Amino acid sequence: MLNDTIQIVPDDSSKPLRIVVLVSGSGSNLQVLIDTMQSGALPIEIVGVISNRADAYAITRAKDANIPVAVLSHITNGKRMGIKTFERHASTQLAAWQPDLIVLAGFMRVLSSDFINNAPAPMINLHPSLLPAYKGLNTHQRVIQAGEHHHGCSIHLVTAELDAGTVLTQAMLKVVPNETADSLKTRVQKLEHQLLPWTILLLAKGILVIENTLSTKYHNSLPTLPLTLFIDK
Ligand code: GAR
Numbered sequence: 403m404l405n406d407t408i409q410i411v412p413d414d415s416s417k418p419l420r421i422v423v424l425v426s427g428s429g430s431n432l433q434v435l436i437d438t439m440q441s442g443a444l445p446i447e448i449v450g451v452i453s454n455r456a457d458a459y460a461i462t463r464a465k466d467a468n469i470p471v472a473v474l475s476h477i478t479n480g481k482r483m484g485i486k487t488f489e490r491h492a493s494t495q496l497a498a499w500q501p502d503l504i505v506l507a508g509f510m511r512v513l514s515s516d517f518i519n520n521a522p523a524p525m526i527n528l529h530p531s532l533l534p535a536y537k538g539l540n541t542h543q544r545v546i547q548a549g550e551h552h553h554g555c556s557i558h559l560v561t562a563e564l565d566a567g568t569v570l571t572q573a574m575l576k577v578v579p580n581e582t583a584d585s586l587k588t589r590v591q592k593l594e595h596q597l598l599p600w601t602i603l604l605l606a607k608g609i610l611v612i613e614n615t616l617s618t619k620y621h622n623s624l625p626t627l628p629l630t631l632f633i634d635k
Contacts, residue, residue: 421446423448426455554590557598568627
């Protein structure tokens with residue numbers, strides 16, 4: 403008699419994407435990833451969180467979700483941890499966690515090209531502007547001062563040049579009359595909370611494929627990069 407037991411062999415796409423998230427602050431974007439992971443909406447496993455600030459609320463969010471955290475504080479007992487030391491510890495941690503993807507979600511230290519080029523997985527960064535416009539800090543204030551009509555957020559590959567890697571996805575909004583930097587920040591963060599899981603879903607499903615830090619490919623029936631989510635409110 404034939405053995406009619408059916409064995410289901412999981413293929414790679416059924417494995418969750420292993421993610422390490424780097425943070426410096428509140429971690430509202432980390433929380434969205436935790437929530438979507440826990441609900442099963444995103445096929446990811448957050449295998450670790452690295453914070454460069456001991457007071458980041460993101461640490462509490464990670465611990466509450468039982469995610470391992472490495473705090474590599476940039477200042478301990480008044481002494482500043484140099485970027486090389488930070489990167490040495492971070493590399494050891496990444497090697498232990500073996501991520502498929504590294505996500506910078508509100509991570510505010512500038513990383514060296516050595517660290518970026520030798521990272522064990524592709525690295526993406528969430529930036530609060532429509533890149534290539536408004537690289538760097540204080541993006542919301544600068545957008546208001548320039549009288550822009552549109553603003554938003556971008557997710558791009560991390561390369562040695564600050565905020566300059568290939569832009570994968572963007573979400574856009576209209577700047578409304580009487581807008582302030584604070585109101586824009588709140589509105590852009592709402593977009594970030596949709597854009598980040600959406601982008602990671604495209605990566606986890608293999609629709610968007612990062613081949614190396616300089617190039618990407620994705621399903622050729624889709625429009626050219628960046629894919630843009632336009633929220634016209
Ligand atoms: C986000 O708005 C992100 O775009 C920004 O930091 C915030 C972190 O919020 N990142 C940068 O400015 C990077 N240059 P969160 O800690 O609540 O996720």
